[in-house]
Amino acid sequence: MTGVTTAAADPVEPKPEKPRRARGEQTRQLILETALRLFRERGYAETTMRVIAKEAGVAVGNAYYYFDSKEHLIQGFYDRNQAAHREAAEQILASETELAPRLRGVLHAGIDVNEPYHSFAATLFKTAAEPTSPLSPFSRESSPAREAAIALFRDVVDGSTAKLDPELRKELPELLWLAWMGVVLFWVYDKSPGRRRTRRLIDGSVPLIDRLVSLSRLRVLRPALRQALALIESVRRDD
Amino acid sequence: MTGVTTAAADPVEPKPEKPRRARGEQTRQLILETALRLFRERGYAETTMRVIAKEAGVAVGNAYYYFDSKEHLIQGFYDRNQAAHREAAEQILASETELAPRLRGVLHAGIDVNEPYHSFAATLFKTAAEPTSPLSPFSRESSPAREAAIALFRDVVDGSTAKLDPELRKELPELLWLAWMGVVLFWVYDKSPGRRRTRRLIDGSVPLIDRLVSLSRLRVLRPALRQALALIESVRRDD
DNA sequence: CTGACTACTTGAACGCGTTCAAGCAGGAGC
DNA sequence: GCTCCTGCTTGAACGCGTTCAAGTAGTCAG
Numbered sequence: 001m002t003g004v005t006t007a008a009a010d011p012v013e014p015k016p017e018k019p020r021r022a023r024g025e026q027t028r029q030l031i032l033e034t035a036l037r038l039f040r041e042r043g044y045a046e047t048t049m050r051v052i053a054k055e056a057g058v059a060v061g062n063a064y065y066y067f068d069s070k071e072h073l074i075q076g077f078y079d080r081n082q083a084a085h086r087e088a089a090e091q092i093l094a095s096e097t098e099l100a101p102r103l104r105g106v107l108h109a110g111i112d113v114n115e116p117y118h119s120f121a122a123t124l125f126k127t128a129a130e131p132t133s134p135l136s137p138f139s140r141e142s143s144p145a146r147e148a149a150i151a152l153f154r155d156v157v158d159g160s161t162a163k164l165d166p167e168l169r170k171e172l173p174e175l176l177w178l179a180w181m182g183v184v185l186f187w188v189y190d191k192s193p194g195r196r197r198t199r200r201l202i203d204g205s206v207p208l209i210d211r212l213v214s215l216s217r218l219r220v221l222r223p224a225l226r227q228a229l230a231l232i233e234s235v236r237r238d239d
Numbered sequence: 240m241t242g243v244t245t246a247a248a249d250p251v252e253p254k255p256e257k258p259r260r261a262r263g264e265q266t267r268q269l270i271l272e273t274a275l276r277l278f279r280e281r282g283y284a285e286t287t288m289r290v291i292a293k294e295a296g297v298a299v300g301n302a303y304y305y306f307d308s309k310e311h312l313i314q315g316f317y318d319r320n321q322a323a324h325r326e327a328a329e330q331i332l333a334s335e336t337e338l339a340p341r342l343r344g345v346l347h348a349g350i351d352v353n354e355p356y357h358s359f360a361a362t363l364f365k366t367a368a369e370p371t372s373p374l375s376p377f378s379r380e381s382s383p384a385r386e387a388a389i390a391l392f393r394d395v396v397d398g399s400t401a402k403l404d405p406e407l408r409k410e411l412p413e414l415l416w417l418a419w420m421g422v423v424l425f426w427v428y429d430k431s432p433g434r435r436r437t438r439r440l441i442d443g444s445v446p447l448i449d450r451l452v453s454l455s456r457l458r459v460l461r462p463a464l465r466q467a468l469a470l471i472e473s474v475r476r477d478d
Numbered sequence: 479c480t481g482a483c484t485a486c487t488t489g490a491a492c493g494c495g496t497t498c499a500a501g502c503a504g505g506a507g508c
Numbered sequence: 509g510c511t512c513c514t515g516c517t518t519g520a521a522c523g524c525g526t527t528c529a530a531g532t533a534g535t536c537a538g
Binding site: 021023048049050060061064069070 | 493494495496497498503504
Binding site: 122123125126127129130131132133136138188189192196197200201204205207208211212215218220221223224227228230231234235237238 | 361362364365366368369370371372375377427428431435436439440443444446447450451454457459460462463466467469470473474476477
């Protein structure tokens with residue numbers, strides 16, 4: 001869920017490569033709409049394919065004509081939320097100029113957007129976590145969405161008044177995206193009411209990151225920063 | 240997958256609370272042994288409960304008398320690897336006295352132990368990643384193994400000659416375990432031959448952690464350290 | 479030795495996600 | 509109008525993990 005939330009992604013790829021006709025597209029939307037509603041109403045595991053089909057007034061097999069599996073239905077949800085995060089973030093970025101509130105706003109916006117779907121985000125997460133899954137935030141298939149997400153964090157950094165080491169500036173967007181992945185991971189596991197703990201994690205981490213970023217220009221920390229950047233470079237390499 | 244690998248854990252809790260008799264224990268072991276063998280031979284998803292039962296010469300229902308679910312069978316696999324990691328780590332801890340080599344050795348030992356199961360682990364990871372799964376390293380069922388794993392990292396810290404802030408010393412074992420979880424996550428996704436990138440991640444991170452831990456006693460960093468510790472405390476709280 | 483208790487064992491049955499051979503329908507070409 | 513072609517639709521059937529009412533057998537009290 002929301003691993004790669006943020007990007008404006010193409011709205012759910014169709015399964016058949018054949019030219020789509022109007023009737024098919026209508027049925028497809030009907031099934032997707034019905035499924036997402038039921039997921040929201042009674043949860044993912046409790047919603048059976050049979051019920052989705054019945055509620056949509058089609059046969060079970062019909063759902064499988066348009067979607068490879070029950071999990072693929074979630075892709076539709078996934079794609080919708082990405083646009084929503086982008087939009088919510090845009091508002092923050094237009095009104096804030098300092099790094100900390102910009103970052104904080106964008107992270108909270110991400111949680112806001114995904115909060116209504118927390119319970120079945122966990123299920124999507126199960127699929128996304130599999131290294132071979134196209135839903136994985138690290139997969140090649142997610143690469144455009146991931147790039148867009150990193151670009152969002154580049155906006156966060158570049159649009160801010162923060163002064164920081166130029167080397168760090170280059171890496172920071174990707175590091176912040178990684179931190180965002182960490183927040184999402186925490187959020188998925190967070191069972192506290194209203195996801196209070198995730199909110200606290202954000203509110204606590206952001207000033208800390210902000211402080212460390214400022215400190216990065218301190219002489220005593222230069223070697224450590226160099227070391228960290230070298231580590232990133234060496235791990236990224238795959239030779 | 241090795242999420243909680245590391246500890247010497249009690250070898251798979253029995254389901255029935257009643258006093259266990261010899262016959263039951265034997266059947267239990269037989270089922271577990273058969274299941275793990277089949278998982279290794281043909282993979283987790285491809286091994287059905289029916290086949291496990293048949294191969295073990297018992298009824299399907301009998302497997303469910305001893306194990307709550309198919310997933311619970313994997314716990315047996317975990318528990319074994321934990322013992323192996325513990326043992327491998329023990330050797331390092333006995334011969335090294337400085338923090339960095341101790342940590343580095345223990346992390347590498349963890350990868351060594353799990354390397355033969357890398358492909359298997361990737362499949363299992365999908366299951367373990369689900370927050371509601373008993374296999375999740377954060378689940379209640381994994382709690383004894385998790386505690387033991389944290390204890391291992393407490394050994395790493397306490398047995399070393401490193402001087403560090405007492406507050407940090409208290410938190411460091413759990414933080415190192417969390418870092419280990421991160422390494423495992425990276426490892427699962429690591430497709431490089433011989434898992435070179437994971438090795439590099441360890442070799443690069445350890446000196447960095449070591450340096451940061453030393454720097455933590457510096458005056459300029461005290462406020463940041465305090466802030467970080469407060470963050471941990473506030474996030475852990477669930478009120 | 480007998481009965482009852484209980485740890486252990488059974489396999490048919492359930493509901494699930496998924497598949498597939500079979501049919502339906504509406505537009506293009508004649 | 510007829511005939512294909514093909515996008516679309518069907519629902520019985522499959523194999524899976526899991527459950528459970530019904531049994532079996534070892535043990536202990538009397």
